[in-house]
Amino acid sequence: MPYLPAGFPDGAWLPDVVVDLGEQFASHSHELSLVGGPVRDLFLGRTSPDLDFTTDATPDQIIAAVSGWADAHWDIGRDFGTIGIRKGDATIEVTTYRAEAYDPASRKPQVQFGDSLAEDLVRRDFTVNAMALRLPSFELVDPHGGVKDLVAQRLRTPSTPEESFSDDPLRMMRAARFASQLGLDVDEGVRDAMTAMASRLEIVSAERVREELVKLICGAHPRAGVDLMVDTGLADVVLPEVPALKRTDDEHRRHKDVYQHSLQVMEQAAELETDDDGPVPGPDFVLRFAALMHDVGKPRTRRFEPGGGVSFRHHDVVGAKLTRKRMQELRFDKDSIKAVTRLVELHMRFYGYGDAGWSDSAVRRYVTDAGDQLERLHRLTRSDVTTRNRKKADRLAHAYDDLEDRISVLAEQEELARIRPHLNGEQIMEILGIPPGPEVGQAYRFLLEHRMEHGPVEPATAEKVLRDWWSAQE
Known part of the structure; x- marks a missing residue:
């Protein structure tokens, strides 16, 4: 059944599995919070298609906490601290508190697990995504003013923009994407950092950049996103x-x-x-x-x-x-x-x-x-x-x-x-008495051209047209 936490606008809801999962982790003495986009979308009065959670549990402890409760789980993201879970119709990702950083010469993030929710939130991309709901109590954790920024339609980073974009340069593309998707105005400091650091986007894999670009183009305000990319120099790279x-x-x-x-x-x-x-x-x-x-x-x-x-x-x-x-x-x-x-x-x-x-x-x-x-x-x-x-x-x-x-x-x-030619390949070979070969292809293309110019004709007319053309080739 759908569930709407108190204090949120109508129009958004969460499945009961969110509460159930929070109780499951609490019974194993672990913290669990709904985090990021799903929390942001609740304040916007809409339902997020994804359910993302963060926890103090390690990947092995996550698996232990959901074993016997989840219908299935997979650990393809274990190296990044993420365990996938399926419960009924819900697909869930639970990730250990973490901090990511890029090596200047590498395309892959170096993952470090953290110890607290506060440490996890400060490493997230933007304040509107650095909010969490502790489970199962639904206590809001918003240390960086994400709700105020949503109301002001402003995009800021929890840490300094330079630190945030150094951790993951793709966040500069995300800033443009959120300008397109949510109509947010990018903070001046964020814009300045994007301009100064645009070339750093070159170390990010083409596949990750592509996915952000697609989301940007498909946003409600794609012009704003493209303009931001051009004005900051990101478009010169992408x-x-x-x-x-x-x-x-x-x-x-x-x-x-x-x-x-x-x-x-x-x-x-x-x-x-x-x-x-x-x-x-x-x-x-x-x-x-x-x-x-x-x-x-x-x-x-x-x-x-x-x-x-x-x-x-x-x-x-x-x-x-x-x-x-x-x-x-x-x-x-x-x-x-x-x-x-x-x-x-x-x-x-x-x-x-x-x-x-x-x-x-x-x-x-x-x-x-x-x-x-x-x-x-x-x-x-x-x-x-x-x-x-x-x-x-x-x-x-x-x-x-x-x-x-x-x-x-x-x-x-x-x-x-x-649209097809008047006759197919088998008919061409039968009428002209020729075997498969280049001549059949030439005749096929001639009949297609004739079809384009003159429209459909009767089979007898098509045969005459073909024979006349064939005679002219000899």
């Missing part, structure tokens, strides 16, 4: 292509530089996400990150034209390559890399449609090239309009409405999502 945009005028010399334009596109793309039942449930990292990165090819392709204008020809292709390289360095999975880079590469494809219109074959190519990213591409393209010229904005919106209508009509007629 996403150097983004701060480079601040030094690039766009082709129309509008009121916004390319950097501000990209942030606005990201915000507008997020506004077009759907609920869980829609085609692009939010928060959607792929869409948001593609929006942020869609113009990163502009600094590399900027050209000053004779008439005084600026052009960025092929910045979409160059940007896709830069985005792919950056995501690979951050160890993103192949599917995410493919999806984001495809969107960056295609984000300019629509422009010109409103002036000249497209043939049905061009519409088919648009859908086929977008593939399973079509719904995201719709939203990215619409978001890429940030002009204050209302007539121009309306014209582009109406043109894209028309394109989507044509896609819908063709989709009903031709099943665009599954």
